[in-house]
Amino acid sequence: MNKTRFRLLVFFMSLSLLGIILVQLYWVNSSLKNSEEQFRFHVKEVLARVAYKLEQREIEAFFKVYDDYKRKNDKLPTRKELLPFYDRYNAGDKETVIYSDQVTRDYDEVFFEKDKINNLVRKEVPKDEPVPTKSITSLSVADDADRAMMFKLVGYLQDYRDNNYIENWITKEQLQKDIAAELTLNGVDTHFEFGIFNKDNPTRLRSSGLKQDPTIILRPILEFKEDTSPYMLAVSFPEKERFLFSSILGITSLSLVFTLIIIIAYLSAINQLVKQKQISEIKTDFINNMTHEFKTPIATINLALDAIKNPRIYEDPEKVQRYLAMIREENKRMHSQVENVLQISKLDRRELDIEKDATDVHDIIDVAVEHVGLIIEARQGTLTTHLDARRTTALLNDVHFTNVLVNILDNAIKYSPDEPVIQVYTENVKDFILIKVRDHGLGMNKQTQKKIFEKFYREHTGDIHNVKGHGLGLAYVKRIIEDHNCHIYVESEKGKGSTFIIKMPLIN
Numbered sequence: 001m002n003k004t005r006f007r008l009l010v011f012f013m014s015l016s017l018l019g020i021i022l023v024q025l026y027w028v029n030s031s032l033k034n035s036e037e038q039f040r041f042h043v044k045e046v047l048a049r050v051a052y053k054l055e056q057r058e059i060e061a062f063f064k065v066y067d068d069y070k071r072k073n074d075k076l077p078t079r080k081e082l083l084p085f086y087d088r089y090n091a092g093d094k095e096t097v098i099y100s101d102q103v104t105r106d107y108d109e110v111f112f113e114k115d116k117i118n119n120l121v122r123k124e125v126p127k128d129e130p131v132p133t134k135s136i137t138s139l140s141v142a143d144d145a146d147r148a149m150m151f152k153l154v155g156y157l158q159d160y161r162d163n164n165y166i167e168n169w170i171t172k173e174q175l176q177k178d179i180a181a182e183l184t185l186n187g188v189d190t191h192f193e194f195g196i197f198n199k200d201n202p203t204r205l206r207s208s209g210l211k212q213d214p215t216i217i218l219r220p221i222l223e224f225k226e227d228t229s230p231y232m233l234a235v236s237f238p239e240k241e242r243f244l245f246s247s248i249l250g251i252t253s254l255s256l257v258f259t260l261i262i263i264i265a266y267l268s269a270i271n272q273l274v275k276q277k278q279i280s281e282i283k284t285d286f287i288n289n290m291t292h293e294f295k296t297p298i299a300t301i302n303l304a305l306d307a308i309k310n311p312r313i314y315e316d317p318e319k320v321q322r323y324l325a326m327i328r329e330e331n332k333r334m335h336s337q338v339e340n341v342l343q344i345s346k347l348d349r350r351e352l353d354i355e356k357d358a359t360d361v362h363d364i365i366d367v368a369v370e371h372v373g374l375i376i377e378a379r380q381g382t383l384t385t386h387l388d389a390r391r392t393t394a395l396l397n398d399v400h401f402t403n404v405l406v407n408i409l410d411n412a413i414k415y416s417p418d419e420p421v422i423q424v425y426t427e428n429v430k431d432f433i434l435i436k437v438r439d440h441g442l443g444m445n446k447q448t449q450k451k452i453f454e455k456f457y458r459e460h461t462g463d464i465h466n467v468k469g470h471g472l473g474l475a476y477v478k479r480i481i482e483d484h485n486c487h488i489y490v491e492s493e494k495g496k497g498s499t500f501i502i503k504m505p506l507i508n
Contacts, residue, residue: 086163381420
């Protein structure tokens, strides 16, 4: 897959994922709006039913006064005759009425004189007629006589309302109970505040938490057909947003879970695509390196064979032996490269059987140093050892652990552009022995340090073949180290060299 197709694929996949997320957000927002509309509709129904209950209670309270008068006086009272039985009409010369111009202010005292109330009542009381004895429920019959009786009853109720405090026939607890019951029936199970206002002024019938709030829902109550009642029933819901969100929480959570799964799957797919692309590039790099490294020994072998065929060389045993040794060394070099590939493959499949014995770590270091001694001399470099550890016995496989150290030393030599200067240190830390291999070569940046133990990975330094190798040496080192229950890590700085540190448990 070329870069353009890969980028287009990632772009369209990202665009699709973004579209899915936006659709989900739009759906959640629409669901919240629909829930709020339904919420307001249910609350308005609740207020309508509560208003009806208040009207019924007022009528019942009025008929209680009406029936008491009729029982005591054995006749039907007129509107005027009932006036002395109302609280406000019978109030003293100065009666305290509690009002407030806003919900959050303290109550102010307003005084009404009895004469003013009397004058107001006299103006509103029409001719003296008794109210019919029918109940309010029986007045719903749509005949002319009952309509006339209803209009007369409205006048009585108007007197009762104008001359009574609403707190006399309804309590705050009853009002709260009525509202809560209706809200529960409509599935609105959340905290609410309530109150009754008289001409925008709150009465005593209100909850302590009711505050001036634009989300308050109002409904007129105790209305007559002839005019509009000054009373308003108010309800607010301080936790409305939480309640609305909880109503769609289940389906929203499910939607978010599925969206999260899609996002994780998308990121995983992108990650796999990037890894596959990187693996493809690394494998191509590996094949190029292997081809390059095989071409050189093959060419050397062919030249040596051609030279041996020369009669003059063939008759010189010393030269023949020299060319044969050259062929043998190049053959061993190719065999070593193939063996590294096979060992890595076996480690991946966990088929490599590694037997471990108690061995002196310093002896393994001496053998590894001897292996690279000739290469150091050829490069006119130096390799010094500082074996300061006093406890050196560990459980290891001498062959594979020797290969580990040889690979690390060979790596230090290859990445030293000038004469290699290498030091090997050992020290004891508690029940461990630390092996440090330090060079003064090219060094590595932080990104390279994280990847050097990955299979096929090689740091590019401009010319891909300026340092021979195929990215398997340190991967092999990592696998063997892990099989020995050891740890390996690297400390490096670009241009100042690297230090490979192996931490190995000792045998007590």
